Amino acid sequence: MGMLRAILAWLLVPVLCMLGLVVCLARPFNPANNRLLGRMMAKTGRFVLGLQRPLIGAQYLPEHRPTVLIANHQHNDDLFVLGDLLPPRTVTVGKSALAWVPFFGQAFWLGGNVMINRSRSKQAVCVMQATSAAITRENKSLWVFPEGTRSRGRGLQAFKKGAFYAAVASGAPITIVCASAYHPETTGLLGRRRPVTVEILPPVETAGLTNSDIPDLMQRCHEKMQQTIDRLSVRTV
Incomplete structure (x- = not known):
């Protein structure tokens, strides 16, 4: 049953993206598209999966x-788990290959999201620094997975610098979003899905920081996220 639920949930994603493309085409590159699609997919997916x-x-x-x-x-x-937590006017960061995923990639692009080639780290940092101007000028928020890739059960990985460059360059605070560790039942491969608890931490202010402060900022944020994930994961065992 768990596998069937997972298959159905993911089959619904391109369907929802096709519906969302109508809105995206009517208002291309509007970050409100991301919030709408994120809510549609997250709430529908959790309902189908039976996931709390x-x-x-x-x-x-x-x-x-x-x-x-x-x-x-x-x-x-x-x-x-996280798709319905985007604040207003939020753009996300994803790998450039996403543009070729049918329907999802086109909706992602039309949401004005940031696509980077992670194999070119210097280029990725430049893109994130340019994004900081959009945060300041256009009052946008930025959602980033700072590990750069899925951990797949290996625990919290090292952070990449891009998100922290963007935060420091714009003076925007960093909001840390922590999801408890997924169990095998959570991924829907076997049995009943366990709840996944998410905790949002108080903002980490960056006003007045410079690029020389970024290593310390990264370490502080990594420690806060790791401690929170460990605490949440003990609760859900």
Whole structure:
């Protein structure tokens, strides 16, 4: 049953993207497209999967202030766990190959999201620095998975610098979003799905910081995320 639910949930993603493309084409590159599609896919996916997602710290999700959101990236199912947590006017960062995924890639592009080639680290940092101007000028928020790839059960991986460059360059706070570790039952391969708890932490301010502060900022954010994930994961065992 778990496998059938997972297959159905993912089959619905391109269907929802096709429906969302109508809106995206009517208002191309509008970041509001991302919030709409994220909510559609997350709420539909959790319903189909029978997945509970307790949320702690929702008051720290900014509604009227640009921020750089960072979250741990475990599995493709992050879309269903985290997709409805985008603040208004949020763009996300993804690999450029996503543009070729039928329907999803086109919706992602039309949401004005940032596509980077992660094999070219210097280019990726330049893109993130340019994105900081959009945060300042266009009042946008930025969602990033700072590990750069899915952990697939290996625990929290080292962070890449791009998100922190963007935060420091724009002076925007960093909002840390932590999801408890997925269990085999959570991924839907076997048995009943266990809840995945998500906690949003108070903002980490970056005003006044410079590029020389980025290594310390990365370490502090990594420690905060790791400690929170460990605590949440013990609760859900």
